[in-house]
Amino acid sequence: MESKVFDFIARERARQERNIELIASENFVSENVLRAVGSVLTNKYSEGYPVERASGNRGRYYGGCEVINELEEYCCQQWKQVFSTDYHVNVQPHSGSQANMAAFLSVLTPGDRILSMRLDNGGHLTHGSPVNFSGKLFDMCFYGINDEGFIDMADVRAKALEQRPKLILAGASAYSRVIDFAAFAEIAKEVGAYFMVDMAHIAGLVAAGDHPSPFGYADLITTTTHKTLRGARGGLIFCRPELARKVDSAVFPGTQGGPLQHVIAGKAVAAEEAQTEDFRNYIHQVVKNCRAMAEEFSRMGYKVVTGGTDNHLFLLDLTDTGLTGKAVQDELDRHGITLNKNAVPGETRSPQQCSGVRIGTAAMTTRGYKEADFIAVARKIDQVIRAMQAENRQ
Numbered sequence: 001m002e003s004k005v006f007d008f009i010a011r012e013r014a015r016q017e018r019n020i021e022l023i024a025s026e027n028f029v030s031e032n033v034l035r036a037v038g039s040v041l042t043n044k045y046s047e048g049y050p051v052e053r054a055s056g057n058r059g060r061y062y063g064g065c066e067v068i069n070e071l072e073e074y075c076c077q078q079w080k081q082v083f084s085t086d087y088h089v090n091v092q093p094h095s096g097s098q099a100n101m102a103a104f105l106s107v108l109t110p111g112d113r114i115l116s117m118r119l120d121n122g123g124h125l126t127h128g129s130p131v132n133f134s135g136k137l138f139d140m141c142f143y144g145i146n147d148e149g150f151i152d153m154a155d156v157r158a159k160a161l162e163q164r165p166k167l168i169l170a171g172a173s174a175y176s177r178v179i180d181f182a183a184f185a186e187i188a189k190e191v192g193a194y195f196m197v198d199m200a201h202i203a204g205l206v207a208a209g210d211h212p213s214p215f216g217y218a219d220l221i222t223t224t225t226h227k228t229l230r231g232a233r234g235g236l237i238f239c240r241p242e243l244a245r246k247v248d249s250a251v252f253p254g255t256q257g258g259p260l261q262h263v264i265a266g267k268a269v270a271a272e273e274a275q276t277e278d279f280r281n282y283i284h285q286v287v288k289n290c291r292a293m294a295e296e297f298s299r300m301g302y303k304v305v306t307g308g309t310d311n312h313l314f315l316l317d318l319t320d321t322g323l324t325g326k327a328v329q330d331e332l333d334r335h336g337i338t339l340n341k342n343a344v345p346g347e348t349r350s351p352q353q354c355s356g357v358r359i360g361t362a363a364m365t366t367r368g369y370k371e372a373d374f375i376a377v378a379r380k381i382d383q384v385i386r387a388m389q390a391e392n393r394q
């Protein structure tokens, strides 16, 4: 009997192929990543880590792990090569959120203070939102962006000196400019805090050399593997070697049970791909495309937050159009263009409405789009927005 599920999959595949995908955190993985994730590896339990599983000592919970051990070791080795690092890596986190939770708990205890970027300034849910585990478990304080939308390093330092956090976190979900990891590390050192980077959005750019690397500056680095890294959906944690045991035990048994070895296989395939010249050229094109599209919006009179972009995304501030981010997102959906509403600097609307949208170029660059294609999409979005204004739709 054919499962009904394959009908959903076929329809979703058709939607993905039909639409122009501009969600900055999405991408299209290779057939090899899909094959790995959809493999028999999903059948295998393998709690613990390769060395202890192989040794037969403490932590050998399941037999039959000989192939899985090699796979997980291989995955770790590949990711270290991607970032040319001797940091320890844990490839088991099921997601970016899980990676962040384990990274926090590796060096902090609940109640400890974390300084991170405000969610409505471009931070992430797991960076201290009160509705998330991070905001519930830890004593959060926040830095923000200045009026132009840039991270305010003077504010970061002032907050660090005033609040004396145990951990300072850099990284964002909606920030289009270079993050100065060296400056963050300096501040963390000054106040005796751990320095952690969540590079989920820009990890592909770091791998390709299009964004400065946090390695060498951060004590802990988390990432997802499915955004600009274009791999299977999941998370990774890198740490200085001396934190390896703490990180590993925070992942298992601290916050997770059995690792998803089919996903680890998909991550390994993505790591192989991320070391190729093709991948580096792809990321260079993502950045060029993003700049070209942002420039076209500026040329057409739109307000691009910070005036441009250095990476794979940018924010359009729609305040002057009188339209909400939500209304524009919904209308573009009807025109086959997929993106998400986003808060803008000095946001006055609710998170459900927002005054801006976030636009990313990673997915459509995978589909082969070049600068001219993104300029054409910018003009199409402009037409939709103008038609909405003409109808005076909020």
Ligand code: DSN
Binding pocket: 024, 025, 096, 124, 173, 174
């Ligand atoms: N929710 C993701 C994003 O869209 O940026 C981050 O995890």
